[in-house]
Amino acid sequence: MNYLKSSIVVRLTTLFVGLLLCSNSLFSQDVTPCFFDQYTNKKHLAHVEQQIQAAIWRNSTHNSSRTSHDVFMIPIVVHIIHEGGFENISDAQVESQIQILNEDYGKMTGTNGDGNGVDTHVRFCLANKDPSGNCTNGIVRIKSPLANHQSYQRALLKELSFWDNDRYLNIYVVKNINGNVGGYSSFPGGPPDEDGVVVRHNLFGNTGTASSGVGRTTTHELGHWLGLYHTFNNGCGSDLCTDGDYVCDTPPQAAPSFNCATFNTCSNDVPDVNDLKENYLNYTPGTCQNMFTKGQSKRIEATLTTIRRQIWSSSNLISTGCDSIYSAPCSLVADFVTLTTEICIANSVYFMDRSLNKPTNWKWTFMGGNPATSTDQNPTVTYNSVGSYAVKLVVSDSTGSDSLETSSYITVNLPGRGDPLSFKENFDRGIYPPSTLTINNLDGGITWELDSMASVSGNYSLKINNLINTNYGSSDELILPHFDLGTAHPDSNVYMSFKWAYAKSDPTFSDEMLVLVSTDCGLNYSQVFYRTQAALATGPTQTTPFIPDSTQWKDAVISLNSYRNNSYVQLKIINVTDGGNNLYIDNIYVGDGSTATTSVSEKSDMSGFVVLYPNPNMGNSTFAFSLDRQRKVKIEVYSMQGQLVKSINEGAMIRGTHRVNISAAGLKQGVYFVRLTMGAIEKTVQMVITTPQ
Ligand SMILES: [Zn+2]
Structure with a gap:
């Protein structure tokens, strides 16, 4: 069983407000739909084209024993390459994609795939047996940084996990591809160890993290895997059949179309008809795609009766558990996980x-x-x-x-009894992770590390490298031991202090540092310290890695006097990355002091801060925020498509810090935007609802 800790992700940006307004065009404009043209080797294509053309001719002149009702069943294995976050999509999301493929390739009546096209007779099945003959659900999950996929690393990706491509269609679901690519596929007849299809998690299926309800990216990519070109291949071309996409009945098309408008970009077809915006091999949004042509179906058949004839053979379907009489012999295995195993009463x-x-x-x-x-x-x-x-x-x-x-x-x-004061950690023992602190790195990526280049006094500090962190909005927590603040001297001030150093890398990147306190075993947290932008910087803005000198450290001194009656106080220091520059922490102290050297005013920072935690969450989260004066407060949750899915009207709330629970019961797994309206002020935070890992 797994044990996962909750985490906090904070993202303060106006970018998401923009997305709410234009989310319909989000993927057509920001994402390159397919990397096929950049990926494929033209010399290889010419060779394969000869084989496909020969097979089309053979299939049309020789009446094979196949009947029009036979189907080409393709066993699939889906490799989910993830970093432990929301891109580790659910089985249900995978199954939704298989369903869509069967609807689209089968032109199933009453589905989105039932357009003005043909049934290709291709069907897809998640493998029930793995290459060794063992039971499988056809889904492999692998945690790897390669989840942030670069297409030049395709060989590495496939080294992680690959099932014989003569027997299985390998589909890889990743966190992202070359930053903003939706997917890409190998063409038939290429190097076996590079065979397969790679798709971004949020374009896969139509549930969970899927950002659209249609899931046509994989339909498109499998078209390439089955030997189809883009409908705009070679532009208008010179001949409708032997040029362009080598399919006679797809109208020539000068360039891809990224929307559902009707175009007629070529006039060399007779009769001169519009571009086929409904075709799966166009770049049009999935919402207007619904068909393969008869000519495309013949190319697919040609591929499957030559280069890919092994995969749908009856012997292979039996050995992969995709034959029609297969019944699952795999016995049930009970298992469960929880986010925590230790709670307060x-x-x-x-x-x-x-x-x-x-x-x-x-x-x-x-x-x-x-x-x-x-x-x-x-x-x-x-x-x-x-x-x-x-x-x-x-x-x-x-x-x-x-x-x-x-x-x-x-x-x-019970909210038990924490450690007596005082507490000191200067990292100078050089032990990592520091034995007195717990590091919570939810995204599994860049996190706090020991640093020997900078230290207030001694050899080490703790650093987090925001400069190379592209997982914007991810948080990394330093969790202190639990303290019994009742052990402080009654006449003293109780406080937490530490030194920090930071420089910005760019005027617009806003890394953040927070300190949160909980007195109820982590159920609720209050923010007691917050720094970003100029208030966080201790050195000049620089694009190179920041290494502070001895003059570039600042003191954080945080009064904990209001918690001195609590015998179980949890503290954590959090970095929220925005891709800025290094943040260093050193000389952490929690204890008491006899002089009034302590409390710092956090007034200016307390106005309008917004924290949503935990995030990602399983459907229940808390929105913490502060008000500089009485304001009317409203919280709205929007889907990626900009639909309002939940609204909480709190009415007028007084000055100070507030927490509102957001119960997202009924919301499915995925990415949402939570908008907090405080009078005239609006803040929008991204929220991820995830399923069990
Ligand atoms: Zn493509």
């Missing part, structure tokens, strides 16, 4: 089913929990008594069942 735990081989029934038993039993797949359970409790899950389907029981799985504490 009266808090809740979200249990996520991770059982294998598709159970249809779930029976949970929660010792000490409320409810004590549940038949939901993913229940939320509240624990109202201190103790250590077992959890049992029994999963079943019509063929059998499996169970998993873990004793002492959930530990419920």
